[in-house]
Amino acid sequence: MLFQVEMTVKLPPTMPADEAAAIKAREKEYAQELQRQGKWRHLWRVAGSYANVSIFDVRDNAELQELVAGLPLFPWMEISVKPLCRHPSSIRDDDS
Numbered sequence: 862m863l864f865q866v867e868m869t870v871k872l873p874p875t876m877p878a879d880e881a882a883a884i885k886a887r888e889k890e891y892a893q894e895l896q897r898q899g900k901w902r903h904l905w906r907v908a909g910s911y912a913n914v915s916i917f918d919v920r921d922n923a924e925l926q927e928l929v930a931g932l933p934l935f936p937w938m939e940i941s942v943k944p945l946c947r948h949p950s951s952i953r954d955d956d957s
């Protein structure tokens with residue numbers, strides 16, 4: 862199942878820089894491992910903001926919840942999720 866996930870990061874300005882850097886490093890490692898596994902298909906920065914638009918390819922809603930809740934930045938994110946299905950005019954083979 863494909864989902865569009867939009868994540869907006871809102872770290873408190875009072876968080877020490879080294880703590881923020883450590884969380885971001887763990888986030889990067891986690892995100893890159895899920896990309897290697899094919900579960901996090903796309904990861905795009907939303908230009909001009911500390912937010913991303915991602916496409917997840919997971920078994921079901923429960924797996925999406927598990928993966929998103931495991932993000933190191935999860936406690937400091939606003940997250941919105943939209944379920945996706947194949948568009949009838951798509952010419953891409955991997956859209957479903």
Ligand SMILES: O=C(O)CC1=CCC(=O)O1
Pocket residue numbers: 868870888889890892911912913934
């Ligand atoms: O910077 C972000 O948008 C948050 C994030 C998600 C995966 C990652 O490496 O950073």
